[in-house]
Amino acid sequence: MTPVDGAGASNPNLPVDRAVTVGREPSSSPEQIPQLAEVDCPPELQERIEALMARYPERKSASIPALWAVQERYGWCTPEGIRQAAAVMRVTPAYLESVASFYDLLHTSRVGAHRIEVCTNISCWMRGGDELLDAFRAAAEGEDVFVTGFECLGACDIAPMASIDQRYFGPLVPGEAQTAIDQLLSEDAVLPEKSLERRPLAGDTEVPR
Numbered sequence: 001m002t003p004v005d006g007a008g009a010s011n012p013n014l015p016v017d018r019a020v021t022v023g024r025e026p027s028s029s030p031e032q033i034p035q036l037a038e039v040d041c042p043p044e045l046q047e048r049i050e051a052l053m054a055r056y057p058e059r060k061s062a063s064i065p066a067l068w069a070v071q072e073r074y075g076w077c078t079p080e081g082i083r084q085a086a087a088v089m090r091v092t093p094a095y096l097e098s099v100a101s102f103y104d105l106l107h108t109s110r111v112g113a114h115r116i117e118v119c120t121n122i123s124c125w126m127r128g129g130d131e132l133l134d135a136f137r138a139a140a141e142g143e144d145v146f147v148t149g150f151e152c153l154g155a156c157d158i159a160p161m162a163s164i165d166q167r168y169f170g171p172l173v174p175g176e177a178q179t180a181i182d183q184l185l186s187e188d189a190v191l192p193e194k195s196l197e198r199r200p201l202a203g204d205t206e207v208p209r
């Protein structure tokens, strides 16, 4: 291919800059948008994604919640689930894969039946977040539980904290990691006294008249 503006264009003794070329052709055909009839999308998933798309003027804006819906159904963003979502959204699977691979909370491979994110950002780190993460990792050893450190989960007031299957718990001590995982695996309520959703909110207390 003839260089048009690279080093080799003006000086034949210099190597040709292959990045500076025109008329480059893709090496394969563009990916097609799958048809709904091809992908066997479960009706509930299709309805959910269509409802999500209806919330936005641009259907691609629903990509993250649509991928979340796929992950909730299959446990992770499976290639099959991504093709189903792509067919409903009328985008290419590659587009949704690029979104899914960008976000830490979306998984493009199977990670485990349960997911625990332990915050190790500043407030949690100062109150023992690293030790808490180590304790969860040790307690999850050999179990179908994915444990990872995470940046601020926005619940610094209960530091150090963890998200366990999308529910927030804190403040936690390392000794509670094993208890939490045992309860999770036996489908008991996890650390009810540390559950953020069970904490009273401002206004919950009855004001004496």
Ligand code: FES
Pocket (backbone or CB within 6 Å): 119, 120, 121, 122, 123, 124, 125, 151, 152, 153, 154, 155, 156, 157, 159, 161
């Ligand atoms: S630093 Fe841990 S939730 Fe904010």
